Amino acid sequence: MTDRLHYxxxxxxxxxxxxxxxxxxxxxxxxxxxxxxxxxxxxxTFHISFGMTxxxxxxxxxxxxxxxxxxxxxxxxxxxxxxxxxVHWLLYVLVLATTMTGWLVASFRGWSVSYFxxxxxxxxxxxxxxxxxxxxxxHQIAEWTxxxxxxxxxxxALAHIFIYxxxxxxxxxxxxx
Numbered sequence: 001m002t003d004r005l006h007y008x009x010x011x012x013x014x015x016x017x018x019x020x021x022x023x024x025x026x027x028x029x030x031x032x033x034x035x036x037x038x039x040x041x042x043x044x045t046f047h048i049s050f051g052m053t054x055x056x057x058x059x060x061x062x063x064x065x066x067x068x069x070x071x072x073x074x075x076x077x078x079x080x081x082x083x084x085x086x087v088h089w090l091l092y093v094l095v096l097a098t099t100m101t102g103w104l105v106a107s108f109r110g111w112s113v114s115y116f117x118x119x120x121x122x123x124x125x126x127x128x129x130x131x132x133x134x135x136x137x138x139h140q141i142a143e144w145t146x147x148x149x150x151x152x153x154x155x156x157a158l159a160h161i162f163i164y165x166x167x168x169x170x171x172x173x174x175x176x177x
Contacts, residue, residue, distance in 0.1 A: 014061040049116045055099035094146040101139035108132045
């Protein structure tokens with residue numbers, strides 16, 4: 001275990017970049033016109049591009065967290081430490097699942113998509129009209145589960161501010177870089 005008690009600047013930057021991108025990504029996904037068979041339009045290209053950016057950042061954040069662990073806050077009761085750790089790992093899994101299933105949806109649709117119109121993205125699978133419905137369902141389940149888990153994460157952070165009145169949140173706030 002490590003003696004480091006606060007997240008370093010790289011962890012904080014990666015965390016808040018993913019937060020900001022998810023705050024953009026969810027509305028794009030919800031307000032985007034429903035697409036069935038046609039080629040992706042601009043909204044879908046941006047949705048996929050933001051998703052790829054989130055995927056790259058969360059992979060980097062995951063590696064950083066493994067290689068730069070932070071000690072659990074010792075003032076927390078054991079149930080809060082365990083719950084906090086579980087929710088954090090669940091967030092990683094759900095972001096990965098949401099982005100990967102989205103990329104698979106585009107691949108199964110047979111779309112040639114690019115990263116912000118600059119770099120073509122590889123197809124993860126061949127066009128498969130039967131698999132589209134299944135994988136799109138998984139994408140929607142992952143996104144809603146992610147949103148609920150984010151809500152739990154934010155509610156816990158707010159509880160630490162307003163109910164427990166401790167300084168747990170300061171470990172990740174940009175002001176303490």
